[in-house]
Amino acid sequence: MTKFSDLNLNPKVLKAIEEAGYTQPTPIQEGAIPPALEGRDVLGIAQTGTGKTASFTLPMLSLLARGRARARMPRSLVLCPTRELAAQVAENFDTYSKHLKLTKALLIGGVSFKEQDKLIDKGVDVLIATPGRLIDHFERGKLILSDVKVMVVDEADRMLDMGFIPDIERIFGFTNPLTRQTLFFSATMAPEIERITNTFLSNPAKVEVARQATASETIEQGVVMFKGSRRDREASEKRQVLRMMIDAEGDKCSNAIVFCNRKIDVDAVAKSLKKHGYDAAPIHGDLDQSQRTRTLDGFRAGDLRILVASDVAARGLDVPAVSHVFNFDVPSHPEDYVHRIGRTGRAGRDGKAMMICVPKDEKNMAAIEALIQKDIPRLPNPLGESAEPGPEDEAAEAAPPKPRRSRSRRKPIGDKAEAGTVDAAVPETALAEEQPAQEERKAEPRRDQQNAPRQDQRREPETADQQQEGKSSRSCSRGGRGRSGGGNGGGEKVVGMGDHMPSFIALSFEDRRAG
Known part of the structure; x- marks a missing residue:
């Protein structure tokens, strides 16, 4: 030898x-x-x-x-x-x-x-x-x-x-x-x-000395196939699954590295674990170098039990006695999986690597299994086949959802008994008989905003001045839509700007040109 x-x-x-x-x-x-x-x-x-x-x-x-x-x-x-x-x-x-x-x-x-x-x-x-x-x-x-x-x-x-x-x-x-x-x-x-x-x-x-992209045979691997009960609760329930996986290992989990794909998730998972009483700290590229060094030194010395990390800690770091690796996220590149789980089971020691896979990550997991040329054993979901809503570990998730704004039009003002749909009160045949001509229908109020009974005859302006006045009143105001006595209902004179209307508005086009 x-x-x-x-x-x-x-x-x-x-x-x-x-x-x-x-x-x-x-x-x-x-x-x-x-x-x-x-x-x-x-x-x-x-x-x-x-x-x-x-x-x-x-x-x-x-x-x-x-x-x-x-x-x-x-x-x-x-x-x-x-x-x-x-x-x-x-x-x-x-x-x-x-x-x-x-x-x-x-x-x-x-x-x-x-x-x-x-x-x-x-x-x-x-x-x-x-x-x-x-x-x-x-x-x-x-x-x-x-x-x-x-x-x-x-x-x-x-x-x-x-x-x-x-x-x-x-x-x-x-x-x-x-x-x-x-x-x-x-x-x-x-x-x-x-x-x-x-x-x-x-x-x-x-x-x-070994086939490319192989994991040590001393590492026991497993994956939990997880699907949240609701989309807005998936992140919280996924963190709950992680905590239950750590608890299930008991004393065998002397220390562990939890890997996340994104830096924001590293901070969220570390914060969640600390809130629930776990000794955890984050490490990723956005942290100050002195803080990263203190965190890593504390983990190596055994003062820190759980290190929540991005792939900054996946490559080459030698912490000899890491008992567990948890992949909170399935890595996007299959080679990263080999490096991540290689943090445990080093130098001939036994180790355990577990992963949480949500439906959107199944394609990446298939690529990992193709790379390592073996199927990763499936582990039972700690929350059961259908995840029950777990305790929310972030204040934002516990807040009630904001009410959705309605996009419906304003309801007409009037008697509530008359505010229903016109189709329920007026037969379709009557509506068909009263269908106005194309040029008259432009000034017709919407059917669901009418409160006054329909009339068979509609009053038209008799003179050019009255016609001009009627057009002005409809363009300068909402025409009394939905109000009794407004528009052309009740046979009343269409009111636009009232007595305060400037006289030049009532002039016809020919009179204004002549002036």
Whole structure:
């Protein structure tokens, strides 16, 4: 059986490994370290939690043990997708380089540029960074990357995802391809992503110790198929299902990570759990870096039981003893499912991963099962087949719904007994007989607004002046619609502006032109 001492590592690195309590390399370490020490490019694919970080950390330290960095010119570069993963890689370097006189700098967002500039100006052997902050320093003229001897892309599938490809290509352009050794490591590597890596790797040694996108056999998986009783209650009932799933695990759930797809849901679930007495805290990209660090440190130390997270915590974070992972949402990308549940069952330990799937997420769940090539066992719904309305855990959900505004027209004013529909009081034959001519019907009040009895004869203005007056009264007012005595009902004279009507309005068109 292979030991670390058989891998030709630097003796001081071997001493640090022994002090850390490791004696035998994992399969990915055994396969990746020898070609990396030879200076070859490496493409490493392995399940999450199998020690990929040490697969590039150990050979890098051995290669950098000889030589010295110059100001603003780091000798090696490690790119990570998230701040938390970058900080974790930095911790690994501290562990394994304790007997070497090597310097490092961590370039991540949320930290002052000034402190980072001081480290770069002194010269660093190892530069660990997220792409955005690295480009910021380069554009400010604080970095020269042409002297990078070893370049590592950790979690390569995420780094080469749609949003990161331009940044990665740009960063590779800062380095010298003739003197650069490139190492790619990831848990998943889709064929289209692998084609992109061929642009950056030259005749790589491909080390694949497990089928792509597989989950550890030590992780027990399950999914609850859930449908809310009502659309406006689904979110509240889904949070209730999560709480019941946590309670059902009892003492076996010593700590857990709850994953949500959206940052707003991370905050909502964490708030709901805390309101119901659970020890929970959120972590996502919109939080301040110091808060994210405190939350993660508290979870690692066992001071925090439940970590509610976005995918910022799904990639590469090593918390050895996570007993459970709950997917509150089905991940949109099936590869993310493998990374999420990989937070439990690490280093040969047993773990349990459970998921809640609502009808709209069934397509994404089918993609996950196709990727891992197995069916996820269905778990019983804690709320039963038809979810009963659970206790509302948000004040907004407990508020009564607002009354809907009616769009019906104003009811006519008059006796309530006469306010019914005309069709019920007047036979259809009578209505047909009284149908007016087209030009007369324009001035006719609506049938459902008539209160006075119909007349067989309608009074028409007899003179041009009276006709003009009648038109003016109908255009300048509502014509008394729905009022007794208004319009042309009752044979009364149509009243427009009354005695106050200006005399010129009553003039005919010919009289106004003559005037």
